[in-house]
Amino acid sequence: MAGNAAYPGGFANRERDKSRIRVMIVDDSLVARTVLSRIVLAEADIDIVAKATTGEMAIERLSETAVDVILLDLEMPGMGGIGALPRIIDLARDAKVLVVSSLTERGAEATLSALAMGAADTLLKPRSGEFDEGYARTLIGKIRALAPRGHARTTRPISAPRLSTGVSTHSQAQPLALAIGASTGGIHAMCLMLDALPRDFALPILVVQHLPPSFMATLARQLANAANRPASVAGLGSPLVPGEILVAPGDGHMIVGRTAGRLVTGIAHHAVPSGCVPSVDPLLETLADATGGNAIGVILSGMGRDGAAGAESFVRAGGTIFAQDAATSAVWGMPRAVAEAGLATAVLPPVAIAHRVAALAVSPTCTADHRTVRA
Incomplete structure (x- = not known):
């Protein structure tokens, strides 16, 4: 390859500086x-x-x-x-x-x-x-x-995660929903995790992924293919249906509340500390409140700390949080924040997380016709 003015002799011929x-x-x-x-x-x-x-x-x-x-x-x-x-x-x-x-x-x-x-x-x-x-x-x-974690300007040293000692859904009622938050590198991890869930996995699945609004309908289709289950973009009043996926819209935060005794989504537009839209924090906070902590949360690969504040509320209410490990994360930012705060029950690769989630989700409490989840 020909060189350029900045690097005479070509790009590949430069002496390697491992800090670059x-x-x-x-x-x-x-x-x-x-x-x-x-x-x-x-x-x-x-x-x-x-x-x-x-x-x-x-x-x-x-x-x-x-x-x-x-x-x-x-x-x-x-x-x-x-x-x-x-x-x-x-x-x-x-x-x-x-x-x-x-x-x-x-x-x-x-x-x-x-x-x-x-x-x-x-x-x-x-x-x-x-x-x-x-x-x-x-x-x-x-x-x-x-950039690789060895670059001094990109990361700080990785400390061992402190696993949660808080209340687990093992001692609570059976979980009512699964919430997943992710950003950079999260779609690949999410597809691996969803594909590893058993086909009869019956919890509603709520997904927050940092992407532009125009991408969300396409994301729902991608996740539906990966998980072999229905998926759609959440709106105001979308019911949580066992076994189905709801994806947060790109222009607002997906939240969860109760309407006539059933769990439904809402869309919020308030500012959050992370600055992310959509943000994982409002989902975890409202889901914890709406289910009394009878829910499971997963934080996958992503930049920053979005999800950490929500995970704290989630665990305090009795929910269980899993975080993706550093080795399989494209960017160990979001799961790292949760792990180092001692909020994660386990820090694992996506497929292993799926196995742990499936073990917790024996069968959700549903309506008689299994169409919507009741809190």
Whole structure:
């Protein structure tokens, strides 16, 4: 590969500084590659070690160059980003893939397919002229969050989780619902977990995933396929139905309350400390209150601390929280906050969490016709 002014002799020939983050850009657009390169090269701790214009070229580059984070366009000539993704993930080993995606419905379908396959996160690709300072901050923040844990600027030392000693649903009435919160890397983890649940798993499943509003209907379809059970986007007054999935909308927080003795969802729009919309905290807090703590919560891979405050209320009410472990998390932020606060009953990989959840959820208390859950 030809060198550039910043790195004479080519990207791959630079002496490796292990404190720096190695980025690969895969995009067939010269404009996109140029702008993304300019943003990345402005950072003192990040290098561009390779570029590619097709999926086939990305695979070739990865066979000869080690990387930490891959910026991947999905719509390219040849096999495209989706076609190349399984091989990219295999060759990249511990590297994380950040999908640079469009806002269109077609783009949402492809992006969520990539996330379900193992891509860690997504970033909307702005139109020409919209690569502003805010976009640059978001991009760099995602790159640093996805970089390996050995990079000093991305993480602090991992301490051993303190497992919860609070009240467990083992000593309570049978649980009425399962709540799952996730962000970066969470869709892949969630698909693994949902697929591992037994087909007769009968608890209603409530999902909060940090994504733009235009992606949520597509996410519901993806989860329905992964779980082999119905899934839809929650609205005002959506009943919690055993065995079915409700996904929080992207423009509000999913909350749970009681109407005529049954559990239903509501949509709230208040500000939360994490700044996330939707946020996991309101779901856990209101579900704990509506069920008297007879519920199960799961916090999967994600950046930040969303879910930690809600988990505290959840456990205090008698609910049980499981957290994804560091080894299988794309970003061990959300589950880490819960684990280090001593709120998790167990810290496990997604499939192991599914087995523990299934063991707790023997059979929920339902209405006679099994259509809606009554508290």
